[in-house]
Amino acid sequence: MTARLAGLLPGELDEQQSEVYRAVTGGPRAAGPQAFALTDEEGRLRGPFNAMLLSPPVGLAVQAVGAAVRYESVLTDRVREMAILVVAAHWGSAFEWEAHEAVGRTRGVTESELDALRAGGLPDLPDPAERTALLATAALTRAGALSDQEYHDTVAAWGERGLFELTSLVGYYALLALQLRVFAGEGPADQADHRDTPHTESGTP
Numbered sequence: 511m512t513a514r515l516a517g518l519l520p521g522e523l524d525e526q527q528s529e530v531y532r533a534v535t536g537g538p539r540a541a542g543p544q545a546f547a548l549t550d551e552e553g554r555l556r557g558p559f560n561a562m563l564l565s566p567p568v569g570l571a572v573q574a575v576g577a578a579v580r581y582e583s584v585l586t587d588r589v590r591e592m593a594i595l596v597v598a599a600h601w602g603s604a605f606e607w608e609a610h611e612a613v614g615r616t617r618g619v620t621e622s623e624l625d626a627l628r629a630g631g632l633p634d635l636p637d638p639a640e641r642t643a644l645l646a647t648a649a650l651t652r653a654g655a656l657s658d659q660e661y662h663d664t665v666a667a668w669g670e671r672g673l674f675e676l677t678s679l680v681g682y683y684a685l686l687a688l689q690l691r692v693f694a695g696e697g698p699a700d701q702a703d704h705r706d707t708p709h710t711e712s713g714t715p
Contacts, residue, residue, distance in 0.1 A: 512686060514635035517554030518596050519575040519610040534559045534573050538581040546609040559604045561693040572685070583675040584668065587617035589640055593647040593676065594683050595619075595627045600651040600689035604698055642667040644675060650680045 523531055534540075534555060535548055555563065562569025569703055583590060591614035598606035611624060613709045623633035632648060635641040648665040649656050658663065690696040 513695045520553045530566050530569045546612050557592050557597045561689050579679045584672045589643045591617050596647045597683040603687040639667040
């Protein structure tokens with residue numbers, strides 16, 4: 511499926527749309543070295559950010575949630591990026607995978623860890639806090655809930671704030687994956703049929 515939504519050039523945006531554009535391209539996502547481009551060569555927003563221009567009030571709020579999840583969370587960089595990749599693999603989101611595979615490499619995610627996540631499983635993580643966070647992410651993507659044991663384990667490792675931020679991350683990137691399917695032409699056809707198949711003792715998204 512091809513993209514259904516045409517990109518808008520910066521000069522074609524109204525003031526409300528321009529506010530969203532500035533928040534995306536001039537906020538924390540744009541600070542420091544970029545692992546993936548936020549805009550194309552002519553300045554159009556890429557991926558899920560383009561659709562946010564359709565409703566500037568909602569788009570502005572959504573991008574703010576994403577910025578908070580990525581840059582103001584108690585989750586470590588490695589945990590955050592691996593959790594995003596669990597969501598991307600679950601939804602078969604090529605854009606999310608490409609973007610955060612690149613970011614993950616800059617945050618210390620290894621090739622073997624990326625291979626496991628790409629296959630729909632979880633890597634063998636020696637760090638118990640990392641392992642607990644990814645088990646919770648896999649449970650949230652697979653079942654939309656946590657067992658009492660998963661809840662208590664995750665709170666013990668990351669605190670109630672960390673678990674709240676992890677559930678927010680899972681919901682945010684699922685939202686983006688859904689919007690990418692609807693507006694950018696991504697579809698489940700390229701997604702490996704592994705979502706409900708157990709892989710390892712670490713679980714599966």
